[in-house]
Amino acid sequence: MAKKTVVETTLNGETVEFLCEPRECLLEVLRDELELTGSKEGCLTGDCGACTVIVDGRSACSCLMLAVEAQGKKIETIEGLAGPNGLHVLQQKFLEHAALQCGICTPGFLMSAKALLDRNPSPTEPEIRYALAGNLCRCTGYDKIVRAVTDAAKTLASGARAA
Amino acid sequence: MAIVVVPALLRKLTNGAERVTVAGRNVGQVIDDLERQFPGFRDQLLQGVELKPSIAVSIDGEMGTGGLLDRVKETSEVFFIPAIGGGR
Amino acid sequence: MAASTNGKTFKVIGTRPIRHDGLEKVTGRAKYGADYSLPDMLHGKMLRSPYAHARIKSIKIDKALALPGVKAIITGADLPTLPDEMATGGEGPVNLAHLSENLLARDKVLYDGHAVAAVAATNAHIAEEAVRLIEVDYEVLPPVMTVEDAMKPGAAILNPKLRNKEEGDKETNIASHLQFKRGEVDEGFKSADYVIEREFKTAMVHQGYIEPHNGVAIFGSDGHSTIWCSTQGSFAVRALSAAVAGVPESNIKVVPAEIGGGFGGKLTVYLEPIALFLSKKTGKPVKMIMSRGDVLKATGPTSGSTIRCKIGCTKDGKLVAAKIWMAYEAGAYPGSPVGAGAMTIIAPYNIPHMIIDAYDVLVNRPKTAAYRAPGATNAAMASETIIDELADKCGIDPIQFRLLNAAQEGTAQTAGPPYKKIGYVETLEALKNSPHYKSKLEGPNRGRGIATGFWFNIGMNSSAIVHLNGDGTASVVIGSVDVGGTRAAQAMVTAEVLGIRAEDVRPLVADTDSIGYNDVTGGSRTAVTTGAAVFAAAEDAVRQLKERAAKLWEKKPEEIAYADGVLTTAGDPSKKLTIKEMAKQFARTGGPITGRGSVNLRTVGPSFAATCVDVEVDPDTAKVKILRATCVQDVGKALHPSYVEGQMQGGTAQGIGWALNEEYVYDDRGNLRNFGLLDYRMPTCLDLPELETVIVEVPAPGHPIGSRGVGEVSIVSPPAAVANAIAHATGIRMVVLPMSPPRLMKAMHNKRNGTETQAAAAGR
């Protein structure tokens, strides 16, 4: 078996060092080594988006990235979404719009939605649906999720104007 | 006496009769009387001394929950139907 | 918009508070089964059959055992043999011998993916590598993949013990035959002016929950074991695991984790008892998580089916007779939902003459499990498209046609008993008045279709406890797993009865040692039945509040009134205590107050739903675009309307998936080709429009709140509605699910070439 490697990365704003086998994917290390179980395993083939994290500002499937590839990267996970001043607007809107049922896909949707709004603060509905197309939800039919993201964008935009 | 509505495939036991009159103040007694009148019913409805898990009883439009102990009235209409599970 | 016919008025029920378990779920802190880890934990993986049908000649495990890190390997030989008889389990009747053989094959494997051995190792990668080193010698047998082939004389036999009692006790793949009969069907058809008869085929499809099956088990050396897992029924996991392991139920505690979707597929066990055996053998906790491929290959999908449906009506649109033959794929072991299919296929209608024959048929596919209104969606695809065609023939609006024949209170159900108060007519009227149905659909290659669906809903057993806190708030403890809002709904029921805010009630789903027995979260029973138990528990707490006030005020309990959280007594305005004030008096009036509620509900109110869909069909590629979709559903009384809408939207989305793309694709050797979410095509958010909902509220008789089941019926009508919309867009009546582009394209070609459409559409 290959020796374990030390990887240094920035995780939710903090510098983090971890040991991993080269065959371990980022999702495994997040969940099993770092005990950040908010990122979920749904398929391990990049088809469901439940493991979505943000790597250097872009959404990515943590199941399709070797943990060793995280060296020197900036990683954001669901655990870092809420700040000291409370929930991120997206989280608040998901609650208000009842945009979750079982909740297993929710962290992935929130991270995809954040990656979208970080780059495009006022997306159209087609842009939102395209940006979320890599996240499967079997409970909701997506309707309330799309409404929640739309409302979150509006709120962020109005906040930005106010500021 | 109560009326039992016989499931289609069991009407071979009742010479094709769809509705038969039976005596009994609970489901167990009703099945005993069915067996007495039309031998073969017990095998179809019971597993050991209980109703087959795959069979439900409807008495006057209410699904039974007490198995063989559910009350049957003089005027009752009793149906034996397949039990339904659920998926959600 | 809620068209409520409910006399009762509520203060909390019907409002939309933030769900109590929401914060943990949007922050990633909620613990699902796979999120549990224990010190010194091992990881288990399964070896699965590459053959659809084969005899196991030998299994060699020495190489695998020799791999560093491997701690134990078990095969079917390690599991006790169980009686070949029915017991009551998770999703209803369960044959324990079949259950155990499905967990680990004994002499034969019966489908691609059938578990053959299980490995426990120090990490999941090593367990996977060890699985590759297990050598199994198979004698490959011919696979039987369709009900047609399985029912042919001379077909390969899956289970030699299975006998056909109707035909001289011969070996058979037909596990059971049901028949429902009313009137004289042949006479009935004589009075029909229009008769439509078609054969339908629907594909095997999966529940598609995003969370794979999982479980962590630790076998206690004192005989007491604990299982953490994502399940719809912690008590079912306890009962089934105990049965498979041959230990008393009380020796196992099941802790229900958060569950990432079930839709019926997590009512039974696949991993839990195996993890328990591996833990017993190694003395360490064992965690097992299925791969997505294993989920699709080896957990219960719902049946594919063949349905021959013949329905007749008079010129003026009165249904007179129905003759139906239906055969459902059971999978490798008996137990398809064909009975439910038979009892739902014409449930919305009052048809004087009918005969339905229903067959449960073994095929070399995974053992089917419950899936959202099991059996009803396949059935509605047949009956609801023919009803639509009859309405067209009569020149009657499809809603009007259904109103002409609508089942109502007193109408005999398929199995015989009469309906109590039901909301089918109200559902149809609400669809007729919906913005969608009133709108105009224009443009080429477009069509609108409607269809309706029925589901029974079930009652069964639930227990609940309500604790009143010293500060006048409460907590409610239930044993029904929360798949999509149960805690919020039950907190609201508690708050309603106690006259406090939903936010002042903390709901908790307890483990099997901490609450009385609860049947599974299935059959749309939880809001209704557990709701009734919670209602009773809260009322029990109120009764005790009145006793305490009576004690303080030296009155009789029946002289005390309780409303909106305030205790009063007639004729003495000075005597007034809020629940907050009373709570401070608990200690000196007899101690804390705990209310208990247990129910075994008899009849629960069945549900009807209707779907309206607009489609556009690309004439060049036969790709179907869903332009607009509306779901109308009678829910009796909506507890939390947002989550009721969510159920309606979710069922509609799944039904659209069935309609257009979802199907199990097996090759001629019986191997599943599309065992991943890339090629098992569930709708993405780009495949669906806004999903409109109309909640209808016709209170269920005999329920304290009037609620009917909500979770299932919305999936029943969408495939037929899409088929009807396609028919109006293209003139083609599709008789196959899914109506994928290659199939629809073929039918469109044949129509252009004037060749007969049905055969083309029917060809799989």
Place this chain on the structure above:
Amino acid sequence: MHAINYENPTTVDHAVKLMAAHGEKARALSGGSDLIIQMRAGVRRPAYVVDLKNIPELRKISFSLQHGLRLGAAVPAIELHENADMRRYYPGLTEAAHLIGSLQIQSRASVGGNLCNGSPAADTIPALIAVGAKCRVVGPKGERIVAVEDFCTAPGRTVLQPDELLVEFQIPGPAPHSSDAYQRFIPRNEMDIAVVGVGAAITLDLADDRCTAARIALAAVGPTPIFAKEASATLIGKKLDAATIEKAAQAAIAASSPIDDMRGTAEFRRHIVGVLTKRVVTVAAERARVSSSR
């Protein structure tokens, strides 16, 4: 997954040395959205995974009208769409890259990886063939240039030797009044593998409104991506009217050799090749018509 060793070179030289040293036991990683899945499934079991994503040369997009485009093999698909020159001068190739899986996949998957994976259904390959892309391949014995249409040899197989690396794509600058387009058919609206994919590049002479150059390529209708030479030839020198485009569509159908599988029937695929060829040629021609004359 089996145990692997991870190599992380930062120069082409070092990467080539590693590939040469490990030979058959090594596999290049330039995205992971195929390789990691294949290793999990046990389809590929390389002892060494050589990560190419930290080699600056493989991560560059450089474009000039006179020298054309040099596209690093490991550039993530998403970066094509984010690049204004790519969107303007190679809209077809850009939209093909933008169709690979979800945004999560596009942030990892590279065009080079898409080609080296050798799937007949890969979206970017017909688009690359259409724009006349050439591959610069480097090995221990030096480097060679391979046309994309000659790169794939069978499903999952390419001309790449175990010790060779695909470093970059070299794509000629767009001629005046030329453009490209790519479309695929999938049953859903995202996340599927192409049932059929068609790419086309068209150059027009606006003076007499004729097509002066055309390249059409097909995906998922044969064991490898297909350069439909005859179909392309039917357009050259012609006015692109319905009849001419129909001829090209028929020629494209003739060039295809699809099979029945879980994603579609051969009959359906042949039909769709015709439909998409017409659509793609029309779109590319329209783009060429409005594209700058420089």
